[in-house]
Amino acid sequence: MTYIVKPKLHHPKLKQNALGFTHRDYEGKVSTLCAGCGHDSISAALIQAFFELDLEPHRVAKLSGIGCSSKTPDYFLGQSHGFNSVHGRMPSVATGASLANRDLIYLGVSGDGDSASIGLGQLAHCLRRGVNMVYIVENNGVYGLTKGQFSATADKGSKSKKGAGNQDAPIDLVSLAIIMGATFVARSFSGDKQQLVHLIKAAIEHKGAAFIDCISPCVAFNNHPGSTKSFDYVREHNEAVNAIEFIESKAPIKADYEPGTVALVRQHDGTYLKLKKLHTDYDPTDKTAALAYLMAHQAKGEVVTGLLHVEPEAEDLCGRMNVAKAPLNSLNEAELCPGSSALAKINAELR
Amino acid sequence: MVPTDVRDPNYFHKVVDCQWACPAHTPVPEYIRLIAAGRYTDAYMINWYSNVFPGILGRTCDRPCEPACRRGRLEPEPVAICRLKRVAADNKDDVRSLLPARPAKKNGKRVALIGCGPASLTVVRDLAPLGYELVIFDQDKGTGGMIRSQIPRFRLPEEVIDEECGYILERGFVELKLGWRIDSMKQLLAENFDAIFVGSGAPRGRDLDIPGRKEAANNIHIGIDWLSNVSFEHIDKIGKRVVVLGGGNTAMDCCRTARRLGGEEVKVVVRSGFGEMKASPWEKEDAMHEGIPIFNFLVPKSFTHENGKLTGIVFEKVKAEKDAKGRRQLVPTGEPDEHFPCDDVLVAVGQENAFPWIERDIGIEFDQRNMPKVDEKTMCSSHPKVFFGGDAAFGPKNIIWAVAHGHDAAISIDKSCHGEDVNDRPPPLVNLSSQKMGIHEWSYDNDISNDTRFKVPLRDQAITLKNLKVEVELGFDRALGYKETRRCLNCDVQTVFTRDLCIECDACVDICPVDCITFTFNGLEADLRTRLTAPAENLTQDLYVSDRLKTGRVMIKDEDVCLHCGLCAERCPTGAWDMQKFLLDMAHATEVSACRRG
Ligand SMILES: Cc1cc2nc3c(=O)[nH]c(=O)nc-3n(C[C@H](O)[C@H](O)[C@H](O)COP(=O)(O)OP(=O)(O)OC[C@H]3O[C@@H](n4cnc5c(N)ncnc54)[C@H](O)[C@@H]3O)c2cc1C
Ligand SMILES: Cc1ncc(C[n+]2csc(CCOP(=O)(O)OP(=O)(O)O)c2C)c(N)n1
Ligand code: SF4
Ligand code: SF4
Ligand code: SF4
Ligand SMILES: [Mg+2]
Numbered sequence: 009m010t011y012i013v014k015p016k017l018h019h020p021k022l023k024q025n026a027l028g029f030t031h032r033d034y035e036g037k038v039s040t041l042c043a044g045c046g047h048d049s050i051s052a053a054l055i056q057a058f059f060e061l062d063l064e065p066h067r068v069a070k071l072s073g074i075g076c077s078s079k080t081p082d083y084f085l086g087q088s089h090g091f092n093s094v095h096g097r098m099p100s101v102a103t104g105a106s107l108a109n110r111d112l113i114y115l116g117v118s119g120d121g122d123s124a125s126i127g128l129g130q131l132a133h134c135l136r137r138g139v140n141m142v143y144i145v146e147n148n149g150v151y152g153l154t155k156g157q158f159s160a161t162a163d164k165g166s167k168s169k170k171g172a173g174n175q176d177a178p179i180d181l182v183s184l185a186i187i188m189g190a191t192f193v194a195r196s197f198s199g200d201k202q203q204l205v206h207l208i209k210a211a212i213e214h215k216g217a218a219f220i221d222c223i224s225p226c227v228a229f230n231n232h233p234g235s236t237k238s239f240d241y242v243r244e245h246n247e248a249v250n251a252i253e254f255i256e257s258k259a260p261i262k263a264d265y266e267p268g269t270v271a272l273v274r275q276h277d278g279t280y281l282k283l284k285k286l287h288t289d290y291d292p293t294d295k296t297a298a299l300a301y302l303m304a305h306q307a308k309g310e311v312v313t314g315l316l317h318v319e320p321e322a323e324d325l326c327g328r329m330n331v332a333k334a335p336l337n338s339l340n341e342a343e344l345c346p347g348s349s350a351l352a353k354i355n356a357e358l359r
Numbered sequence: 360m361v362p363t364d365v366r367d368p369n370y371f372h373k374v375v376d377c378q379w380a381c382p383a384h385t386p387v388p389e390y391i392r393l394i395a396a397g398r399y400t401d402a403y404m405i406n407w408y409s410n411v412f413p414g415i416l417g418r419t420c421d422r423p424c425e426p427a428c429r430r431g432r433l434e435p436e437p438v439a440i441c442r443l444k445r446v447a448a449d450n451k452d453d454v455r456s457l458l459p460a461r462p463a464k465k466n467g468k469r470v471a472l473i474g475c476g477p478a479s480l481t482v483v484r485d486l487a488p489l490g491y492e493l494v495i496f497d498q499d500k501g502t503g504g505m506i507r508s509q510i511p512r513f514r515l516p517e518e519v520i521d522e523e524c525g526y527i528l529e530r531g532f533v534e535l536k537l538g539w540r541i542d543s544m545k546q547l548l549a550e551n552f553d554a555i556f557v558g559s560g561a562p563r564g565r566d567l568d569i570p571g572r573k574e575a576a577n578n579i580h581i582g583i584d585w586l587s588n589v590s591f592e593h594i595d596k597i598g599k600r601v602v603v604l605g606g607g608n609t610a611m612d613c614c615r616t617a618r619r620l621g622g623e624e625v626k627v628v629v630r631s632g633f634g635e636m637k638a639s640p641w642e643k644e645d646a647m648h649e650g651i652p653i654f655n656f657l658v659p660k661s662f663t664h665e666n667g668k669l670t671g672i673v674f675e676k677v678k679a680e681k682d683a684k685g686r687r688q689l690v691p692t693g694e695p696d697e698h699f700p701c702d703d704v705l706v707a708v709g710q711e712n713a714f715p716w717i718e719r720d721i722g723i724e725f726d727q728r729n730m731p732k733v734d735e736k737t738m739c740s741s742h743p744k745v746f747f748g749g750d751a752a753f754g755p756k757n758i759i760w761a762v763a764h765g766h767d768a769a770i771s772i773d774k775s776c777h778g779e780d781v782n783d784r785p786p787p788l789v790n791l792s793s794q795k796m797g798i799h800e801w802s803y804d805n806d807i808s809n810d811t812r813f814k815v816p817l818r819d820q821a822i823t824l825k826n827l828k829v830e831v832e833l834g835f836d837r838a839l840g841y842k843e844t845r846r847c848l849n850c851d852v853q854t855v856f857t858r859d860l861c862i863e864c865d866a867c868v869d870i871c872p873v874d875c876i877t878f879t880f881n882g883l884e885a886d887l888r889t890r891l892t893a894p895a896e897n898l899t900q901d902l903y904v905s906d907r908l909k910t911g912r913v914m915i916k917d918e919d920v921c922l923h924c925g926l927c928a929e930r931c932p933t934g935a936w937d938m939q940k941f942l943l944d945m946a947h948a949t950e951v952s953a954c955r956r957g
Contacts, residue, residue, distance in 0.1 A: 011799050011800075011806075012805060012806040012807075012924070012926075013806070014870070014872050014926065015807035015809075015872045015922055015924055016807075016809050016872075017433045017434070017807060017809070017872060017873065017922060018433075018872060018873055018874075019873045019874045019875075019893040019920055020432065020433060020920065021893060021894050021896065022874070022893065032872075039870075039930075042932065043866055043929065043930045043931055043932045044862070044864040044866045044930065044931065044932025044933070045866075045932075046864070048866055048869055048870075048930070049864065049865045049866070049869055051869070052865070052868075052869035198865075199863065199864065199865065201865065225864070227862075227864065227932045231862075239862050239863065239864060240862075240909075243909075243910060
C-alpha cells in the first residue's frame with residue numbers, strides 16, 4: 009500500500025459523463041493490496057464501466073465476503089452503499105438486499121476461495137434463484153489473503169510458489185454457473201481491460217444473475233512459472249470466443265459486417281449486445297453447445313474467455329416472486345396493513 | 360515512434376519545465392526542496408551559481424519559468440518560483456565563506472568590460488576566480504547597471520544590490536572605473552586587452568515627436584532618463600497631475616515612482632488594448648493597486664501648452680480592426696478627441712540600443728538594424744577579441760537573459776584567451792539518481808499539496824506611497840514560503856521506465872491520478888496522441904515511448920501533466936518504474952577552466 013492519498017489534481021481534459029462526473033469521481037480509497045495485484049485492475053475496470061454507463065454511485069450496492077478480492081469494494085465507488093459480509097456469505101446478503109430494495113444495482117465481489125470453497129453452496133443457490141445482480145469472482149487460484157494456499161479453482165498439476173503440485177481437480181466456475189442457471193456467464197482476464205469493461209457493462213444491464221469469472225493474477229503468490237493463473241500463462245492461453253460490445257441504443261445502427269461474423273443479441277429491455285464472433289461456430293445462447301465447447305477447449309489447456317452464455321429473455325427472482333416494485337422501507341402503513349377485509353379474503357383462499 | 364533515449368540530457372531537462380524555460384537553467388525544484396527543508400543557504404547557493412543575483416531576481420525577475428511551470432497546466436496559477444527565490448535570499452546565513460576563493464595570483468590575461476550591469480558582472484563572477492585582471496568601465500556612478508539606475512527602490516532595496524554586486528567585485532583582481540564613459544572602441548582596442556566584453560545595455564529611451572513636444576519640453580521627460588535621475592537623486596518631485604505614455608514595464612515603474620514623488624492623479628495611457636500591453640500582468644496589477652488607472656485605445660496626437668508650460672495631451676480614440684490581410688490595425692473610431700490635462704508627462708514608449716562609440720571600420724560588423732552581429736551561442740562578434748552580452752547583444756530583454764549571456768560569453772572569453780575553439784562548448788553536468796528509500800518511501804515529499812498559489816503579503820500603502828525607498832512586498836515569511844514550496848511538483852524527479860522488468864499488469868495505468876500512462880500498439884506520434892488514456896494535445900510536451908513489450912505493445916507516457924507523485928513506481932510490483940532525480944548543472948567558465956588546468 010502507499011502512504012499518500014491519491015492526489016486530487018487530475019488531467020485538465022478529462023471526459024465527463026452525462027452526469028458531469030469524471031472517472032475519478034468513481035474512485036474509492038487508495039488500494040491496500042499488493043502492488044500489481046490483478047484485483048486492482050478489476051477495480052479500475054469497474055470504475056470505467058460505471059462511469060461509462062452514467063450510473064449514479066448512490067444507486068449501487070457493493071457486497072463482498074472475505075479475501076483480498078473481497079476487500080476491493082473499498083477501493084472503488086466510494087460514494088456507493090456497501091456490505092462486507094463474513095466469508096462466503098455474500099450471496100445470501102445480496103439475495104436478501106435485492107428482495108428488500110429492487111431499486112439498487114447489486115454488485116457482488118468475491119474470490120475463488122470465498123465462492124468456490126467456503127461459499128460454494130451460497131454461490132450455487134444465488135445463481136439458480138436468478139438474483140438480479142452482477143456476481144464477479146476475482147479468480148487467482150489461491151487464497152491470497154491467507155498467504156497463497158491453493159484454492160478450489162487451482163488447476164490439477166499447477167505449481168505453488170514453492171514448487172508443490174496441486175493434486176485436486178479444479179472447479180470450473182463458468183461451467184458451474186451455466187449449469188446452475190445463471191443467465192449471463194462470462195470469463196475475462198484482469199490484464200485485458202478492453203474486454204472486461206464491455207463485459208461488466210453488459211452484465212450490469214442484464215436483468216437476472218450475471219456471473220463473471222475474472223482471472224486475476226496474484227503477484228505475491230501465484231504469478232510464477234508453473235502457475236496457470238499467471239499473467240504470462242493466461243496471455244499465452246487466452247482464447248476469446250467473441251468480442252462483446254454493449255449498445256444502449258434501442259435500434260442499433262446496421263453496419264456492414266461479413267455474414268456470420270457479428271451477432272446482435274436483443275435483451276429484455278430492448279438494448280443490444282453486439283457480439284463480434286471470433287470463433288464462428290460459437291453460439292452463446294445455446295447452453296449445451298457452450299458447455300461442450302468449454303469442456304473440449306479447456307481440456308486442451310485453453311483459457312476460454314468472452315461472453316460464454318446469455319439468455320436474452322431472462323427472468324429474475326424478484327420478477328418471478330412478484331416482489332413489490334418499491335423498496336420495502338418506503339412502503340407505508342396502508343400498503344403494509346391492507347386491513348381486516350383483505351385478511352379475510354386471504355384466509356378464505358386458504359380454506 | 361522510436362523508443363525514447365533518456366540518456367540524451369535534453370529529454371529529462373525538458374520535463375523540468377521551469378529549468379528548461381530559465382535562460383540560465385537554474386535547477387528550480389532542487390532549490391525549492393532545500394527551502395522546504397529550511398536549508399536556505401544551500402538554496403541560495405544553488406541559485407547563486409546559476410543566476411548570480413538570487414536576492415535581486417527573487418524580487419524582479421521576469422520569471423519566464425512561471426508561465427512554463429507544470430502546475431499552471433493543472434491549476435490556474437503556477438508555483439511562485441520567483442518569490443520563493445527571495446525566501447532563500449532573505450533567510451540565508453552569511454555566504455561569504457561559500458563563495459569561490461579569491462585567486463592567489465593573476466593568470467596574466469586582461470579583460471575590459473564596458474558597463475557594470477548584470478551581463479558584465481556575470482562575466483566577472485565567472486572569470487575573477489581564475490585570476491583574470493578585469494577592468495570595468497561604467498558611465499554611471501553606481502554598480503549594477505539598470506538594476507540600480509532603473510528599477511525603483513520600492514521594488515528592490517539598495518542593500519540587496521550592494522550585497523550581490525559586492526560578492527562579485529571582491530572575488531579577485533577587479534578594477535572598477537565608475538563615471539568613466541567609453542567614447543571610442545578603437546581606442547580601447549589599442550590598449551591591448553586580451554578580450555573586451557560589451558555589456559553596455561540598451562540605454563536610449565524612445566521619444567515621441569508630436570506637435571508641442573519642443574514647446575512643452577520642460578515638463579516632458581523620457582522615462583528611463585527620468586527614472587535614473589530619480590535613482591541617483593537628481594530628481595525628487597513631480598507635478599500633481601501626471602500622464603505616463605506607454606504600456607511596458609518601464610511605464611509601470613514610471614507611474615508608481617511618480618505616485619511617490621507627489622503625483623496625486625497619475626494615469627497611464629496606452630495606444631492599443633489593455634490586453635496587448637507589454638508589461639507583465641503582475642506589474643499592471645501592482646500599479647492599479649496603487650490607484651493608477653490605465654486608459655487604452657488612445658493615440659497621443661499633440662501636447663497642449665500655454666506660455667511654454669505643458670497643459671495636457673490630446674488623444675485620438677481608436678479601435679482594433681483586422682485589415683484585408685488579417686493583420687490587426689488601430690483605426691480611428693471617429694469620436695471626438697480627448698484632452699487629458701496634466702502637469703508632467705513621462706514618455707515610456709520603448710528603449711533602443713545605441714553604439715555611437717563603436718567605430719564601424721574596426722572589424723565589428725553591424726546589421727541593417729544597426730545592431731552588432733553576435734553569435735547566439737558563443738556571444739562572439741565578428742572581431743575575435745570583442746564579445747557582447749545582455750541588452751547590448753540583441754536588444755532590451757531582462758536581467759536573467761543578461762546573466763545567461765554573461766555565462767556564455769565568459770566561457771568564450773576564457774577559451775579564446777587560451778587559444779581554444781569557442782564553438783566547442785562544455786556539456787552540462789548531469790546526474791540521475793534513484794530516490795527510493797523503502798517500499799513506499801522516497802527521499803522527496805511526493806504527497807501533493809492541494810493548495811492554490813499564496814499571495815505575497817504587501818506593506819501598508821499609507822507607508823509605501825509616502826516613501827520611495829520603502830519596499831512594497833514583504834516577501835513570504837518562512838511558514839508561508841514552506842506552504843508554497845509544497846505546491847512544487849518536483850518535476851526533476853523523473854519517472855524512469857525499464858522495459859525488461861515490466862509484466863504489463865496495468866497497475867501504473869490504474870493508479871496514475873492524471874492518466875499519463877498507456878499501453879498500446881506503437882504508431883506515428885500524431886496517431887498515438889489520439890489513442891492515449893487521456894488526450895495528449897499539448898504538442899510541446901514529449902511522449903516517453905518504451906521498446907516493444909512482451910505482448911507486442913509499448914508503454915507510452917505523456918509527460919504533460921505528470922505530478923511526479925511516484926504512485927506508478929509505488930504500485931509497480933517489479934520496480935519497472937523508478938523515480939530518479941535528474942540534476943543538471945550548466946557548465947560555467949569557473950569550473951570548466953579550473954578542471955582543464957587541474
Ligand atoms: C525601468 C526599467 C525597469 C526594469 N525592470 C526590470 C525587472 O524588473 N526585471 C528584469 O529582469 N529586468 C528589468 N529591466 C531590464 C533590465 O534592467 C535590463 O534588461 C538589464 O539590466 C540589462 O543588463 P545589461 O547588463 O545588459 O545592461 P545594463 O543593466 O543596461 O547596464 C549597462 C551599463 O552600461 C553603461 N554604459 C552604456 N554605454 C556605456 C559606455 N559607452 N561607457 C560606459 N558605460 C556605458 C550604462 O550606464 C549601464 O550602467 C528593466 C528595465 C527598465 C528600463
Ligand atoms: C470463516 C472463515 N474461514 C476462514 C477464513 C480465513 N480466510 C481468510 S481469506 C480466505 C481465503 C480468501 O481467498 P479468496 O476468496 O480467493 O480471496 P483472495 O485473497 O485470493 O482474493 C480464508 C480462507 C476466514 N476469514 N473466515
Ligand atoms: S496477496 Fe495476492 S491477491 Fe492478495 S493483494 Fe497480494 S497480490 Fe493481490
Ligand atoms: S511544479 Fe515545480 S518543478 Fe515543476 S515546473 Fe513548476 S516549479 Fe518547476
Ligand atoms: S509520477 Fe507516475 S503516477 Fe504520478 S502522475 Fe506521474 S506518471 Fe502518474
Ligand atoms: Mg483467491
